[in-house]
Amino acid sequence: xxxxxxxxxxxxKVTWQNMTRRSSTAQYPDAMxxxxxxxxxxxxxxxxxxxxCMLCARECPAWCIYIDSHKETxxxxxxGGRERSRNVLDRFAIDFSLCMYCSICIDVCPFDALFWTPExxxxxxxIRDLTHERDRLRDWMWTVPAPPAFDPHADEPKELTAxxxxxxxxxxxxxxxxxxxxxxxxxxx
Amino acid sequence: xxxxxxxVLRLLVVMAAFLTLPLLVGQAEHKVMAHxxxxxxPMYAGAFHGWAQLMADGVKFAQKEDVLPDAADRTVYRLAPxxxxxxxxxxxxxxxxxxxxxxxxxxxxxxxxxAVMSIGVLGALxxxxxxxNKFSLIGGLRVAAQLMGYELPFxxxxxxxxxxxxxxxxxxxxxxxxxxxxLWQLPxxxxxFVAGLxxxxxxxxxxxxxDSELVFGPFTEYGGLRFALFILSEYAGIVVLAxxxxxxxxxxxxxxxxxxxxxxxTLLKTGAVAFCVIWARVALPRMREDQLQRLAWKALVxxxxxxxxxxxxGAVIVA
Numbered sequence: 001x002x003x004x005x006x007x008x009x010x011x012x013k014v015t016w017q018n019m020t021r022r023s024s025t026a027q028y029p030d031a032m033x034x035x036x037x038x039x040x041x042x043x044x045x046x047x048x049x050x051x052x053c054m055l056c057a058r059e060c061p062a063w064c065i066y067i068d069s070h071k072e073t074x075x076x077x078x079x080g081g082r083e084r085s086r087n088v089l090d091r092f093a094i095d096f097s098l099c100m101y102c103s104i105c106i107d108v109c110p111f112d113a114l115f116w117t118p119e120x121x122x123x124x125x126x127i128r129d130l131t132h133e134r135d136r137l138r139d140w141m142w143t144v145p146a147p148p149a150f151d152p153h154a155d156e157p158k159e160l161t162a163x164x165x166x167x168x169x170x171x172x173x174x175x176x177x178x179x180x181x182x183x184x185x186x187x188x189x
Numbered sequence: 190x191x192x193x194x195x196x197v198l199r200l201l202v203v204m205a206a207f208l209t210l211p212l213l214v215g216q217a218e219h220k221v222m223a224h225x226x227x228x229x230x231p232m233y234a235g236a237f238h239g240w241a242q243l244m245a246d247g248v249k250f251a252q253k254e255d256v257l258p259d260a261a262d263r264t265v266y267r268l269a270p271x272x273x274x275x276x277x278x279x280x281x282x283x284x285x286x287x288x289x290x291x292x293x294x295x296x297x298x299x300x301x302x303x304a305v306m307s308i309g310v311l312g313a314l315x316x317x318x319x320x321x322n323k324f325s326l327i328g329g330l331r332v333a334a335q336l337m338g339y340e341l342p343f344x345x346x347x348x349x350x351x352x353x354x355x356x357x358x359x360x361x362x363x364x365x366x367x368x369x370x371x372l373w374q375l376p377x378x379x380x381x382f383v384a385g386l387x388x389x390x391x392x393x394x395x396x397x398x399x400d401s402e403l404v405f406g407p408f409t410e411y412g413g414l415r416f417a418l419f420i421l422s423e424y425a426g427i428v429v430l431a432x433x434x435x436x437x438x439x440x441x442x443x444x445x446x447x448x449x450x451x452x453x454x455t456l457l458k459t460g461a462v463a464f465c466v467i468w469a470r471v472a473l474p475r476m477r478e479d480q481l482q483r484l485a486w487k488a489l490v491x492x493x494x495x496x497x498x499x500x501x502x503g504a505v506i507v508a
Contacts, residue, residue, distance in 0.1 A: 008472070008473055011472035011473055011474075012468065012472045012473075014472070015225035015226075015468065015471045015472040016225070016468075018224065018225050018226065018227045019221065019224045019225045021227070023223075023224060023227045023228055023229050024227070025227075025228060025229045027229075027232055
């Protein structure tokens with residue numbers, strides 16, 4: 001059982017302290033908020049990476065992604081080879097009036113074609129304008145910030161490890177070859 | 190001719206104070222409350238830290254439709270805001286802010302002030318009754334219950350400095366005031382301030398307008414200018430309460446350089462008291478109806494009576 005009235009005094013103390021500190025309010029239209037990368041503002045499409053695998057459209061819980069495509073054949077790379085077929089994107093649209101910003105499409109994309117960007121000022125007067133077509137989704141790509149840096153002692157990214165391993169291998173191979181060449185030269189002399 | 194001019198001039202000054210001080214307190218409440226809650230409050234109206242917010246509010250209120258409920262008691266309904274507001278104007282005429290700086294110095298100043306001030310509360314009661322609305326009625330009756338409970342300690346506490354100064358004139362009380370009265374009259378000061386808050390229905394004593402249960406109590410049906418008058422009367426009430434607390438308990442214009450800067454001391458002390466009114470609103474939770482009554486009858490009235498006894502003893506010893 002605490003002292004009677006201590007709660008009231010505490011209230012007075014807390015409000016006094018709040019008053020003597022600067023408030024961290026940012027007046028939005030005057031000061032833009034600093035949003036971290038991957039903030040769920042709007043979805044950008046890096047269409048060069050898209051293979052029209054349809055995973056995003058199928059996983060979308062709100063059914064807000066529309067994709068149309070057709071197949072094209074590519075002539076064989078070598079003489080006598082087989083013709084290859086390739087998917088070509090015709091339409092990619094996201095209806096942001098349906099989207100619930102769950103991020104599943106971005107998580108599920110195997111080819112890194114979808115990205116979050118923190119831009120959020122895309123309100124419209126007509127709900128139909130909230131369906132962003134391919135060009136607009138591609139334009140959002142310019143606003144995607146670099147991903148946040150890794151933690152100080154985190155493992156390095158897998159891409160870096162793989163690249164370094166390949167580089168090391170090539171370097172050691174080159175060194176061995178150089179050594180072998182020197183040995184043959186020495187033998188002759 | 191000169192007398193006539195002086196009367197008009199004094200009344201004009203009182204009127205000007207009546208129109209500006211409540212707005213100052215209201216704006217201070219906006220900003221102080223915001224900063225106490227880690228916000229910044231109005232920032233846009235008037236371009237510099239929202240200084241014109243209350244004027245913008247006033248313009249908005251003036252544009253609104255004047256709604257009159259079908260079942261309302263029309264005359265009483267229309268009269269209520271004026272009854273709530275005008276007494277505070279009348280009270281301000283009699284409160285001195287400096288030596289000789291008073292609308293009309295009355296020998297019975299304290300008596301007059303207390304009598305007129307309690308009329309203001311009737312405005313809320315009238316509004317609550319005339320609105321023909323259950324929330325308004327309950328709110329109005331709560332106002333009445335609060336008035337019954339807190340008028341007694343309010344008056345008892347106010348009598349104490351008058352006894353100590355052996356005069357009912359507010360100017361006389363300030364002139365008789367000495368710094369050690371701060372200690373001597375401390376219980377009376379606390380009772381006067383708390384009971385005054387309750388009379389104004391300011392938080393934490395805002396049970397009559399408790400918005401979570403009564404919408405807005407007696408003012409539920411009001412809108413537009415009439416509503417604005419009620420709100421203005423609340424802030425005028427704060428100004429009057431702060432002025433009275435200053436004059437009765439804090440020595441009014443007494444302080445360094447009081448010959449030249451007396452009125453400034455009064456206003457400064459008034460501002461400090463008004464700040465405490467706002468602070469109490471931000472920091473303290475609303476009291477329940479039964480807690481309200483218990484505080485009045487079981488704590489404030491006995492303390493006020495004890496203060497009277499202390500004052501009597503002190504007055505006899507000093508005299």
